[in-house]
Amino acid sequence: MKKIVFFVLLLIVFAALALFFYQFFWVKHEKGALQVTASPQSKVYLGGEYLGTTPLCRCPRSDSVDMQNAQEMLPVGEYTVRLVPESGSFPEFQEKIRIEKSVLTVVDRKFAQGASSEGVVISLTNIRNERENELTIVSLPDKADVYLDQALKGQTPLKLTNLTPSDHTLTLQKAGYKEKSVRIRVTNGYKLSAKGYLGIDPSFIAEATTASSSATPTPSISVAKVRILQTGTGFLRVRDDNSLAGKEITRVTPGEEYTLLSEEEGWFEIELTDGKNGWISAQYAEKVE
Structure with missing residues (x-):
């Protein structure tokens, strides 16, 4: 029995060493x-x-x-x-x-x-x-x-x-x-x-602005935004990835609004005031027009 245990331990050591060298x-x-x-x-x-x-x-x-x-x-x-x-x-x-x-x-x-x-x-x-x-x-x-x-x-x-x-x-x-x-x-x-x-x-913005006074409706760019909701802590963490394992890069405050860049399941990617991008939990934010 001791020989079997020793052999198993030896295999584990060799496997660990092989992984280390790899x-x-x-x-x-x-x-x-x-x-x-x-x-x-x-x-x-x-x-x-x-x-x-x-x-x-x-x-x-x-x-x-x-x-x-x-x-x-x-x-x-x-x-x-x-x-x-x-x-x-x-x-x-x-x-x-x-x-x-x-x-x-x-x-x-x-x-x-x-x-x-x-x-x-x-x-x-x-x-x-x-x-x-x-x-x-x-x-x-x-x-x-x-x-x-x-x-x-x-x-x-x-x-x-x-x-x-x-x-x-x-x-x-x-x-x-x-x-x-x-x-x-x-x-x-x-x-x-x-x-x-x-x-x-x-040029698209200029055309839309020029035609805004006419009776014919002109398409315009609608930039999606999100508003930060109450969190219970007074702030919401902004992470560098769309997961709880993502590193916290800054914090935002309830009531603030940010440009929405993209969405993943349960997460919003937003543009921060310094131009950087970050991810927030969609549970504590809502889309606004």
Whole structure:
């Protein structure tokens, strides 16, 4: 009996050691690429660490055949990327991304005043079936028309599967917002995720303002908002993710109103007064016109 117990304990020790060596000597050395562009030129921070200014590419060296040998690349893992414009009075931008092994994650941002800023985040992740592919598209705001190579595919959020593996043009359109187009490459064995930030079209606002005095009704942009409800504590926590495990980044007060960016089950993503985004529990907030 003692021999059996000793043997089981020995197996547990070996398994723990194997996991340790895998995590710290193998996974730690897996790397992926990151490309960041912004206008105007911006400082780039990843996980709180300063990487440099845009345009920035932590990519494989041109003379490197094996992507894993590129010292410029970044360790695999989840990060928060933060862009701080070097000119203009624009609020900084931040987004949670994941660096995947041997693939490129792309972040692009065009800063502008108010809700006119736009951008896109593109990432790749492996899927089990190497003969299939996926394309998921989300947008802020949602319900944008999705065109792939000029063919309407539906509205965001949208998931497409088994597309022709090649280069495609992805376009997002929504009334009152600037059209967003980006070139993507669909590859078998991967899911490509595209998140588009649509900027308000100034010409649309000007047209709506000019025509407001006429008898004919003119469409206008309705920005969704949420009002913070009473919580019993006098404040509501704002988190960096849509879960209770998300890190608290600030607090808001009952009665205050914020622009609603997106929704997940039980959560609202809001734009804070400093331009940052955060998540609040939908239980303590209500939509307002």
